[in-house]
Amino acid sequence: MVNGPTKIFVERKNRMECLSISISSERLRQLIQKMVSEVDRRVNYRDPIVDARLKDGARLNVVMQPVGLEGPYLTIRKFRKDLLTLEALRDRGMMTEQVMIFLIGAVRSRQNLMISGGTSSGKTTLLNCLSRCIPKGERVISIEDSAELNLIGIDNLVRLETRPSAAGETLEVTMSDLIRTALRMRPDRMVVGEIRGAEALDMLQALNTGHDGSMSTGHSNSGADMLDRIEAMALMAGHGTSEGIRRQIGSGIQWIVHLKKDADNSRRIQEIIQVLGYRQGKLDFETVITDGCRVLRTEVIAQVSSYA
Template sequence: MHLDNMEQIQKRVLEDMDLSEENDDARLKKKIEEKVWEYGKEHLISLEEEQRYVQEIFCSLRKLDILEELLQDDSVTEIMVNGYQKIFYEKAGRLYAWEKKFTGREKLEDVIQKMVAKNNRVVNEAMPIADARLEDGSRIHIVLEPTAIDGSCITIRKFPKEPMTMERLIELQTLSKEAAQFLEMLVKAGYNIFISGGTGSGKTTFLNALSGCIPSGERIITIEDSAELQLHGIENLIRLETRCANVKGMEEITIRDLIRAALRMRPDRIIVGECRGAEALDMLQAMNTGHDGSLSTGHANSCEDMLHRLETMVLMGMELPLTAIRGQIASGVDILVHVGRMRDGSRKLLNIMEVGAYTDGRIELSPLWEFQEKGEKGGKVIGEWKSREKLKNTRKLEWAGIGKSSSQPALRL
């Protein structure tokens, strides 16, 4: 009955709209209110129902339909649409099925086209997969039917309205205050840091927080598939985003293209949202050619696995001897940070490791910090972050004026 009422009112709104006029949000909402009030008098609808109809019809016509309610809920971190009838969302690390659904396939397709249109992207039968972002920076991934057999799919990774900081990560118990101070010093001193983790482990969130430690006077270039990093307080900032090829003849612009372009723009640091393939070679070359303090992320199950993944990704771009690749990694990457998602849904810093020299066919790794689990309390994983070995390569800290006399005990110099 609810859907029938909505469809009837929405039909009246559309019939009464003058398409030759510019209908801004305020004008449209007023028109909807009028039609809901008229319909409410005819069918004895309560005031509460009228208000709900106004909001839902407005979201249907101007926003992202039923998804808008989940998007406005700050406690929801991820939204998953599996066809027009099945919607799931993540809250506090747990997945829930939502009782609402789209009115049909056509409505879902309409919402998808609204999403990509705002990003100047195209998704259709010829190109059924697309990445986009919402105005607040939330990441969108779309796979259209029939590539998605049971109906078009949308995955929305939401991000906090306020930029993530190290202080906030400490509050969320993602890492300890001492480990955060240690990483902050390394970022300020210009250590090249690579963050690894699985899907949904919080790599981009952690990268955002680390980026907030960069001194404000530097020139930063960020490179992403869909721009989602939120860097504040940096005036000399350039944000670059990839582009897919389309039927109108626009050529693809890849992460590799953007890294090469960035190298000609006199950056102090380059931040690549995620390395997935051959662009790892360009990122390593940037790290090895004076762009100290560069940051990136990659999918891996551990710090050791990240090294192997980097080797594989470099080989995607160029056939090089493994000795040459490992030498590039050892001289380019200073620190590996591994983050993970725990069984209670929380995200935690699991390891900080120093990348050492390449000797005897292997890259040395030294554990600096490690999360040691102690058990569970109230359904939450508890533990502590333990400092392991001392940082060996202190050269950049000393160049930055942070030497052995530092008052920061977390550095253990």
């Protein structure tokens, strides 16, 4: 993380460190231009923000002046080379053995899952691990804004990534475009890296047209808040009513798995809620696993776990 020429930070083992090094403003701009040009992007006064994937898979974000007041600001997110497993997440305290078996059962029984949480709470990591529970022989299509998922062990895998417009030279390809395209590619499941806007409506329509077992992530403060955010994002599409969207949420999403990053930088499952449907003008849901992975509905968890 580069906050201008003199403030450079790095995160190691979940700890943020300020490095005792600096770089000239001109050299920093040269490095930024080199990185973005290598991935066929551009950043300048007219287009001061760029979000891209580097050739090694790392995620790049640049904010230049005048938007970045003391910039340029540069953030590079590198992903683990040693792939974690659900068992590793269990051993690190993210979940208990009982919750892990439940999640495996939910994937194998083709339940639709939404993983929610704050920034850096482990959403993508958990999604990667859950994808390895998908049975062999299924056709999976992943859809991402900037590709960062690491879906291994899936032979019939199609990976799609959005494309921004480049100063009028190319047409923009949005998340909504990719979701609609994926529906024509005969998917058994869809894995949507993260929903952030109007593409939520396209995702809901996909979940309600027989594509069971799909998964996605989103930012929220709680499981219930994720349901509200999905509705708000779907309304951004400009068509459809709140009642219609809530009905689609109620029938298209079965589980919200909410993650939290604690003060000591550890990640854990804070709660899991079951979406029961749309009743009397509102979404009906209940918490089945609460803070500390305490199970509130043993019979529900046991039923889903039987598919593991």
